[in-house]
Amino acid sequence: MEQKKQKISIAVPVYNEEVIISRTIATLCDFCEKNLKNYDWKIIIADNNSGDRTAEMAKKLEKESAGKIIYKFIPQKGKGLAIRESWKSFEADFYIFMDADLATALSALPVLIKELENGNNLVIGSRFIKGSSAKRMLARKITSKVFSILTRLTFDLKIKDYPCGFKGADKNVINKILPLVENNTFFFDTELVIRSAAGGMKIREIPIVWRDRDKTASKSRVSISKVTKEYLLELLKLKNDLKTKNG
Numbered sequence: 683m684e685q686k687k688q689k690i691s692i693a694v695p696v697y698n699e700e701v702i703i704s705r706t707i708a709t710l711c712d713f714c715e716k717n718l719k720n721y722d723w724k725i726i727i728a729d730n731n732s733g734d735r736t737a738e739m740a741k742k743l744e745k746e747s748a749g750k751i752i753y754k755f756i757p758q759k760g761k762g763l764a765i766r767e768s769w770k771s772f773e774a775d776f777y778i779f780m781d782a783d784l785a786t787a788l789s790a791l792p793v794l795i796k797e798l799e800n801g802n803n804l805v806i807g808s809r810f811i812k813g814s815s816a817k818r819m820l821a822r823k824i825t826s827k828v829f830s831i832l833t834r835l836t837f838d839l840k841i842k843d844y845p846c847g848f849k850g851a852d853k854n855v856i857n858k859i860l861p862l863v864e865n866n867t868f869f870f871d872t873e874l875v876i877r878s879a880a881g882g883m884k885i886r887e888i889p890i891v892w893r894d895r896d897k898t899a900s901k902s903r904v905s906i907s908k909v910t911k912e913y914l915l916e917l918l919k920l921k922n923d924l925k926t927k928n929g
C-alpha cells in the first residue's frame with residue numbers, strides 16, 4: 683500500500699524581487715522535484731504589494747508550475763505577515779519559509795524536513811554552529827553576532843541563530859505558538875523561536891551554508907540601522923511580555 687505523502691508548505695516572502703525571483707524560484711522548484719519526491723510540497727510566493735514586476739513574474743511562475751507554485755498577494759507590508767498568511771493559506775504537516783535570494787544552500791532543505799520528522803517542533807537553519815559557513819558583509823556579520831549574544835543572554839537560551847531566513851515548523855508550533863507571535867515584520871521569526879522555547883517546544887538548529895545576496899544583482903531589502911533598532915526594541919518588549927505572563 684502506498685503511504686500517504688507528508689504535506690510541506692514552503693513560503694517564500696518577496697518584496698521587489700524582479701531581478702532574482704524567476705531564477706531562484708525555478709531553482710527551488712527544480713530542487714524540490716528532484717529531492718522531495720516522497721512529499722506533497724507546495725511553494726507559496728508571498729508578495730506584499732511589490733512595486734516592480736515581481737507579481738507579474740510570480741504569476742507566470744504559478745501558471746507554468748502545474749499547481750506546485752502559488753502566488754499569494756498580501757496588501758499590507760511585512761515579511762512576517764507574508765510568511766504567516768502563506769502558512770495559514772495551505773494546510774500542511776510541515777511549514778517552512780526561506781528567503782527568496784536562496785541565501786541558504788538548498789542542501790539543508792531535506793535535512794530540515796528530516797529533523798521535523800524526527801519529532802522536533804521547530805528547526806532553525808543556523809550560521810553559528812559547527813558545520814555551518816556564512817559568507818557575509820562584515821557589518822552584517824557583526825550585528826548578527828551581537829543579536830545572537832543579546833538574545834541568548836536576555837532569554838537564557840542556548841540557541842545561536844534567531845533571524846536566519848530558513849526555518850521549519852510542525853503543527854504544534856503553528857497551532858500553539860504562531861497565534862501568540864505579535865511581530866509581523868523582520869522580528870517575526872526571532873519571536874517565533876523565543877516563544878517556542880518558552881512554550882516548551884523542541885527546537886533544533888542545523889548547520890547551513892549561507893551566502894548574502896550578490897550586491898551586483900540586487901541590494902538587501904534590509905537597512906542595518908533600522909533593523910538593529912527594531913530588533914533591540916522588540917527584544918525588550920518580548921522580554922517584558924514573557925515576564926508579565928509568567929509572573
Ligand SMILES: Nc1nc2c(ncn2[C@@H]2O[C@H](COP(=O)(O)OP(=O)(O)O)[C@@H](O)[C@H]2O)c(=O)[nH]1
Pocket residue numbers: 694695696697698699728729730759760761764780781782783785847894895901902903904
Ligand atoms: N513579503 C515580503 N517580503 C520581504 C519584505 N522585506 C523583505 N522581504 C523578503 O525577505 C527576504 C530577506 O530579505 P533580504 O533583503 O535578503 O534580507 P537579508 O538577507 O537580511 O539582507 C527576501 O526574500 C525578501 O524579498 C516585506 O516587506 N515583505
Ligand SMILES: [Mg+2]
Pocket residue numbers: 781783785894895902
Ligand atoms: Mg538575503
